[in-house]
Structures are given as C-alpha cells and as structure tokens.
Amino acid sequence: MKIGTAKHSYQADEALLTTRPQRLWMGLFALGLCIAPFMLDNYWLYLACLVAINVASATGLNILTGYTGLVSLGQAAFMAVGAYTVGWMQLRLGTPFLLNIVAGGIVAAAVGLLVGLPSLRVKGLYLAIATIAASIILHFVFVNWQSVTNGNSGLTLTPATFLGTPLTDYKQLYFVFVPITALMVLGAANLFRTRVGRAFIAIRDRDISAEVLGISLLRYKLTSFAISSFYAGVAGGMWAYFFRVVTPESFPFVYSIFFLAAIIVGGMGTILGAILGAVFMTLVPELLRFGIDWLTPVLPNAAAMLSPVRTIVFGLLIVGFLIFEPKGLAEIVQRTRRYFHLWPFKK
C-alpha cells in the first residue's frame, strides 16, 4: 500500500518523476541500458539498435497523432527523407555524422511542414489519406530524382565516424543511437509540461475552443507536423547509418502503418506508450521467428510460413488492442502499478 506523497513545492509536483520509487526504477533502467551491450550478443544488439530507431520515430508520430490528434500515415516517408538527406550529405559533402543526422531531421521537418498544409483544411481520415498521397509522391521523387537519390539502386553509405572512431559494429552504434533516442524521448516528455504541449492536446480534444483560448491552429498543427517529422528524419538518419543502404523500397508504406500500430498498441498520447509500442512491435516478429524455428522439426515447411504469420499477427495485434485494450500497453502498466499501490486492500 502506497501512502499519498506530500510535496513542498510546485516544482516537485511538476517534475517528470514525482515519487522516489519512480526515480529508482528509472535509475535502474538507465543502468540496464548502459550495461546491456556488454551482456548481449550481436543479434540482440542489432535488435536493440533497431528498437532505438523505432522508438525515436514512434515518439515523433505520437506527438502528432497521439497528442495532437492528426493521423499520419507518412511517418516512414519522412524517415526516408531523413535517410536520403544523411546519405547525400555523407556521400557528396562528407560532413560529420551528428551534423548529418540533425540536417536529416531538419529537412524532414521542412517536408513535414509542407505535407502538414492540408491539415488546415481537412481533418481526421481525410488528413490520413492526404499523408498517404504525400508518401506516394515522395516515393516517386525518390525513384526519379536520379541525381540525388540514385534512383532504384539507391545510396550506399560508408560507416559513420564519431569522435574519430568509425561506427562499424552494433555495439558502437548502440552507444550512439540510444543516447540520441533518450534525448528525443526526454524532449517529448518536456514538451508536454509546457504551453506548447498543452496546446497540442487542446487541439486534439477540441480545436474550436482551443482557438478561443488564443491557440493558433495554423501554427500549432504545423509545429506538430514539423516536430514529428523531425523525429522521423533523425530516426531515418540513424536508420541510414545502421543499414548503410537507402533505396526507395527501404521505407515502404507498411512501415508507416507499423508506426501507427506501435503507438496504438503502446498507448496513444503517453510517452511511455510510444516506447512500449515500438519495443513490442519490433520484437514480436523476432519472437515469431523463434516460434517458427521451434516448429520446424514438426512442420517441414514452417519457414515459409514465417512471413504470412507475421503479417497476420501484425494485423491481429492492431485489431486486438483496439477492441480489447484501446489505451494500449501503457494502460496495462498503469493498472499493474495501481494494483500494487493498493495491495493488499483492494483486488
């Protein structure tokens, strides 16, 4: 049973982590992140890097869709913009790693602003469809703007160099990606402690009364698009350094659905939700692989089933969470916390 906490300042009341156990858990988690690379093998490090990339992008989409209520099916396309920017800058300009990543974010944010323009005219599903249109147009640009994107063969990058070391193996990439993602998540959490974040939520909940309060819909909807695509661009930049090949097919439409699914499964409009969702949705296909490997002795052609089964499970997760747990994994976590706070007085 947890007893109410008494706080002595507003600052303490508005901190990100308000209780001692929360701070303790967060400390343990950070420690875990630091020592994990020394415990994990290469395969799991590969997954950890991928998770970091996906968490960054999902957090961005969550700002736009979960908090501002603007549904976007273009997150993968914005990642592609970031990835191409990074690839182009590395190959043509030879600029340093961090600069490229930030530039990737900024270019993606600029494209995001442009794509966000219809959001001033249309809402909801119409907007979602406008972002599909934008993805298709961007894909066309990637294929046909030969001089920059090298068409269908795409760009091949050399390993990134950071602080004089080339980032060639997953452990090195991990130590760069995880801090970047952590910073981005922290930024998102901070955002919602201030007027900017509150304005986003106000637009999601009731855009007309938001306007009465002096919140400019134009400005904040576009800001939300810009931040979200900045996050996507940075994630895409990391992706480019991770796989080192960027082609028009690297960021298919289904990858955009993946991010939307991640925030649904994780819990829309919560910081924790985007993280949990991205981790979960990245790891489930891998767990399925283990399941299929395990089945192979019994079912000879089980390996061929992997891809369809992943597709089915992906769909089932979206549908299942929407019907049975619409607030996602974050809500399950909250419920568990509440249960232990009240234990043993309430079941």
Added chain:
Amino acid sequence: MSDLLFFFEVTLAGLGSGALLSLTALAFVLIYKATRVINLAVGEMLMLGGYLFFAFAAGFGLPAWAAIPLAIAGGGLVGAVVERGLIRPMLGESPIAVFMVTIGLGSILVGLVELIWGTDPRALPAFMGNTPIFIGEAYVSRKIAIAFAVAAVVIAVFLVLFRYWRGGVALRATATDQAAAYSCGINVPGVFSLAWVIGCGTAAGAGVLLGSIGGISPAMGVFGLSALVVVIVGGLDSVAGALVGGLVIGLIEAWAGTYLGGEFKLVTTFGLLLVALMIRPYGLFGTTEIERL
C-alpha cells in the same frame, strides 16, 4: 495507326478500368454511408474475392457460372463476420480507431491468403473468351469490355435498389440519421450488417473481374488505394461521386500510364487527390460536415 485512334483505344481501356474502380468505390461508399466506417480493407476484400473464385474454379473445378456467385457469397460472408466480430464492438469509438481496425483487417487477410495460396501471382481460369471487340476501328480487349458492361449493370441495379427497395431506403435513412432511423423501427444493426455483406460481396465480385483481366496476387489490394482516391475525390458518402470519380480516375490513370509512363499512374492520381482535398475537402459530391459550437 493514327494517334487519334490510339488515344481513343487508351480512353476506352481507361473507361473499362474506371468502371471497375467505380464498382470498388461503390463498395466503399455503401459501407461508409451506412456505418460511417472507412473500410481500408476494401482492396483486400477484392483480392480475397479473386482468390475465392480461383479456389472454386481451379481448386474444385466448378464452372464459372457457379464459381462467381460462390466467390461473391464468400466475400459477403466474410463481410458479415467482420462486421459482427470487429466493427460492431467498435461502435461509438473514434472513426480513426475503426479505420485502424480495417487496416489491421487488411493485414490479416493478406497474411491468410499468403498462408493458403502463397505469394506468387496466379492467372484465373479464363471464362470470358479472348476475341477482341471493335468499336468502329478501335480495338478493345474483350475482358475489359465485359468488365465494363458487368460493372455498369451492377451499378445500375444498385441505383434502382437504393431508390426503391425497402432495404435501400432503410440504408439511406440510417445514413441520414442513425438515431432517428432506429426510432422509426428500422433495424439499424441489421442495416449495418447488410451494408457490410453487400459492400464486401461487391468488392469480391470486382476482384473476380479484376483478377480475370490481370491475374491475382496477394498484393492486388493496392487497387483499393486507387478506389480510395476515387471516393475521396467523389465524396465519401456520394454514390454519384463514386461513379463519376471512378471513370475520371480510370481515364486519368490510363492516359498518365500511356503517355507519361507506368510509374506516373499512382503519383498522378494521388497528386490530383491532394489538389482535390485542398479545393474541396469533402469531395465533389460529398456533404460538408458542420461542427457546432
């Protein structure tokens, strides 16, 4: 061959695929009108229809006149199950959430089809013949001509039913005001099911036609994206919009594909979609939604 004749032939082919787009868009509009659900899985329902026909015609060796109705009925049955199992529990949830459910459904359907029939494209058993048809001097593929005729007949039947059949009237009443329709004794949940059954059946039928022209593959659901453009341009709740929009988009895709190159097909239609959204956010024929303070 003169340029003009070639243009005429391309136009006819465009009208043919436009009719299919109209039919698919109609399935879309039907479901949207009755239940306010944007069914993004309509493309996958179409694909499923193609595969069901394949299963009945090639798998069980049934003749086309038996396999086609079975495929359509199969599509309708899946529609009923989906409505009952996935859509009804979502009643009253945000439209976005329901939209995402249909995206998930699309993924499930693709996975199932891949699991059962594999990922390779297949040809459907021929049932329409191959003798080309000539309109004046212009050549039209026989399959496209038949598809156009069938789509036109089905759409005409729909229009009549919509107007005069009791179920059609109930559907329009539900579309206008669910609560009022309910209190007038219209079985609104029944209308929901009906709309899904007919919508998915129609999509499955369109899938048979489409599959017999270009073959079937698990990826053929992409056709649904073009149909999505049609309904957005035409207006989500407008039958007339679906018809006109389908033909317009079909023509534009045919022209863009022929004169600019195949890769321009999708990008042209979606570019157009963006323009349409900016100028007329609720489509050419759609109703504007007014928000009250």
Added chain:
Amino acid sequence: MTGALDSGATGAARLEVEDLSLSFGGLKALRGVSFSAEPGSITALIGPNGAGKTSMFNCISGFYKPQKGSVRFDGRDVTRMHPPERAALGFARTFQNIALFRGMTVLDNIKLGRHAHMKTGLLQALAYWGPAQREEMELRAEVERRIIDFLEIDHIRNMPVAALSYGLQKRVELARALAMRPRILLLDEPVAGMNREETEDMARFILDVKEEWGTTILMVEHDMGMVMDISDHVVVLNFGEVIARGLPHEVQADPHVTEAYLGSGDPAALMARLKGETGTTGNSGAPTDDRREDVA
C-alpha cells in the same frame, strides 16, 4: 502580480456593439443590433429561443463575421479579428455546451487559459530549461492562488475533466476563462441545466469575479431569476433586434418583453416566474441604482 506574464493592457474595458447585422443566406439572424457592456459591470443578453443571442455571442468572440456593423473593444475595432487575436486582447468565453478538454486534468485545462499570455517557444519547451521552467512555475503558483482557491476547486485539480459533475465542469470552464486574465468575460448560459444549488454557487462566483477582478461580464442566460438577481444591465433580443434594454426591473416591466416571451411560452407561468423570483431575492438593488446614469 507576476509581471513577467503580462502582455498588453489590463483592467476592465467597455465593449460596444454597433449596428451589427448577420445573415445566413436569406435568414437574418441579427438586424442592426447595438448595445454596450460597461467596464466592470454585468450585462445580460436575454431573449426567447432563436432570438439571436448565440449568434451575437459568436460575432463578439469572432466565430461569425457580421455582414454589417462593428464590435469595438476598449475603443478598438475588433470586428474582423480572429478568435486567437481577440483572446490576446483579453476576450474570454465559456460555452453553452461545455467546451473543456476532456482528456486533460483540471489543472491543465486552467493552465491552457493562459496560453496566449505565455512566451515559451518550441526549443525551450523541448529542453524545459531556464525561462520555460520559470514561466511554468509562475503560472502554476498564480493559478493555484488566484483561481483554484478562489473558485474552490482545489480538491479536483488533478482529476480528469471527464470525471467531473456538470456543475463542476462549468466551474472549471469559468476557471479556465479567468486564467486568460480576461478584460471581458463572455458567459454563454453559465447555469443552463444546473440545479438550484449549483445555480446559486455559480451566481455567487460570477458576482465575486465582478467584485474581485473587476472584469466586464457579458452573459447570455435563460434563468430569469439569476439574470434579474445579478445583472446590472439587461438587453433583450427578439428576432435579431433589440426590443428593450435597461435595469433588470425596467426590462421586466417592459410590455415588449412580456409580449416577446408570451409568443414562445406559457404566459401565466412566465409572468409568475418573472415576478416571483425577483420578489424572493433582492440583492441587485443597490449596485444597479448607482449605475443608472452610465447605462442611460
């Protein structure tokens, strides 16, 4: 006062509506309406259903653009301004059907009211650094001191708005409007649908706002008892025109007003309501008499 958060002029201001006309297609919702709301007083806009009260409100807060006429605030023409611009000038409004942000806590809803007066930019927000943090803390302190305590909602500050009763939600909406540091407060049916006790509470809060904050208040209300009790000045609309104006008891006695209401309701009941309710409560006497000359 936390001076850092201030922007622009403060203090109550006069609102003048002049010859305002609004039509939707052929339907004339307002035809040449003129009236004013005096600084630091409560003006009530009444009239039967469909008289054009809400249209008037929407013109004043900037949702509708009138075809003719002007809205002047503190001597400044605001007729063509968008709602956010008006908010920055000191307009605050509540809605007939509560327009709170249901997904947020009471505290966040109230804080949103201050949005237009704050300065934190995007990059500062992402870092939550220095000025951004300071601004948030000042806001929190002020909201707690001047609004949450004042409206007696300290026990619910961390609750999600969706979980509150109707009366409390209305009070939170008032709190949010106060957080905007209004120079004029527009209340659209502040007590509609409330029971007697809630109505009395709300009436008391509105009077307190007038007295402690000195804000100009303009309200649309159907509850005649409450209108007669707390208003300094009443304007009666019917079919988009002003048919009477004056002190509450003058308006009550006006034959045009009785006639307007007779057309839309049960005459006997209405008369009884008009007379009976002002008879039982009479605290509007003193302040209104003082104001008589300004109004005329």
